[in-house]
Amino acid sequence: xxxxxxxxxxxxxxxxxxxxxxxxxxxxxWRSMGAQNLLFLLVSVALGGMAIEAYxxxxxxxxxxxxxxxxxxxxxxxxxxxPVKRPSxxxxxxxxxxxxxxxxxxxxxxxxxxxxMIADPxxxxxxxxxxxLFIQKEGFYYVYxxxxxxxxxxxxxxxxxxxxxxxxxxITLLMSRKHSTKIRHTLSNSYLGGVFHLxxxxxxxxxxxxxxxxxxxxSFENVFGAFMV
Numbered sequence: 001x002x003x004x005x006x007x008x009x010x011x012x013x014x015x016x017x018x019x020x021x022x023x024x025x026x027x028x029x030w031r032s033m034g035a036q037n038l039l040f041l042l043v044s045v046a047l048g049g050m051a052i053e054a055y056x057x058x059x060x061x062x063x064x065x066x067x068x069x070x071x072x073x074x075x076x077x078x079x080x081x082x083p084v085k086r087p088s089x090x091x092x093x094x095x096x097x098x099x100x101x102x103x104x105x106x107x108x109x110x111x112x113x114x115x116x117m118i119a120d121p122x123x124x125x126x127x128x129x130x131x132x133l134f135i136q137k138e139g140f141y142y143v144y145x146x147x148x149x150x151x152x153x154x155x156x157x158x159x160x161x162x163x164x165x166x167x168x169x170x171i172t173l174l175m176s177r178k179h180s181t182k183i184r185h186t187l188s189n190s191y192l193g194g195v196f197h198l199x200x201x202x203x204x205x206x207x208x209x210x211x212x213x214x215x216x217x218x219s220f221e222n223v224f225g226a227f228m229v
Contacts, residue, residue, distance in 0.1 A: 095228040096125035096137050102222035108211035113147070119219050126226070132162070132203040133226060141226045143173060144193035145206045148221040149213045150185040151178060157190040159224075162203040173204070187215070195229060 100123070103116025114131045115121065127134040135141070145159050158175035174192035198204070206224050208214065215221055 093124045093227075096135075096139075096141075097225070097227035098123045098126045098128065098133055099225035100128065100133070100223065101219040102214075102216055103219050104216075106216075108214065110211060111207050111209065113206040113208060113211060113214070113222070113224065115224060116219065122225075132205045133224070135198045135200060135202045135204070135226075137228065138199045139197070139228045140195055141198050142193065142195050142229050143198075143204060143226045144191070145174070145224045146189065146191040146222065147206070147208065148187070148189040148215040149208070150187055150215060151213055152180055152182060152185045154179055154209065155188070155190075155213060156209045157192065158207050159192055160205055160207050161196075161198075162205070163199065164201060165199070170205075170207075189221070198226075 098121075100115035100121050101119045102113075103119040105118050106114040106116045108114045109131065112131045115128065117128075121128070123133075125136050127136060143159055145157070147157055149155055149157075155178040156175060157178075159173045160170040161173050162170050173196055174194050176190045176192060178188055178190065180186050204226065
């Protein structure tokens with residue numbers, strides 16, 4: 001026997017809500033957020049431009065302060081990165097040398113020439129006193145002398161050497177003689193120069209026939225010196 005059954009009836013509760021589906025933003029909200037970002041970007045650019053403009057205006061009306069500030073930064077950076085520069089020492093000769101000239105303070109003897117100590121004399125590793133130039137180191141030296149003078153008869157000019165090896169009179173190293181038959185005084189000059197082996201404590205000096213005939217108008221007209229070769 002077949003029983004006919006009634007179809008099953010399902011009750012639906014309308015108060016039960018379905019789980020929310022994926023959240024989707026509307027096109028209007030996307031537009032709103034894009035506009036806000038664009039507005040923020042424009043405001044940032046505008047503020048940056050104002051700041052740059054204000055800086056250039058400040059530089060325009062305050063150039064000295066800006067330059068001093070930048071220069072002080074550069075100096076500070078150089079002080080940090082650059083080593084301290086020290087003044088270079090005075091350059092000294094590598095060998096003994098002397099160059100003496102005439103001057104108003106030079107008081108000549110009757111025949112021995114004296115030399116000025118206020119005319120910036122050069123005297124390195126040698127010693128000068130009372131017309132004599134003393135050798136401090138043994139070696140070969142070029143010795144020279146030049147003088148200007150007035151004469152009307154005979155005049156001689158020589159470079160002499162005093163040494164402990166020979167007692168008595170000085171040794172003549174160089175000499176020149178001038179002769180004139182004129183009655184009036186004649187202006188002339190004499191130059192002597194040569195290389196000699198000199199020992200420690202040897203003394204060289206310039207001798208003339210009469211120092212009253214020496215012209216003293218200019219210091220460079222009368223010179224005396226020596227240097228090791």
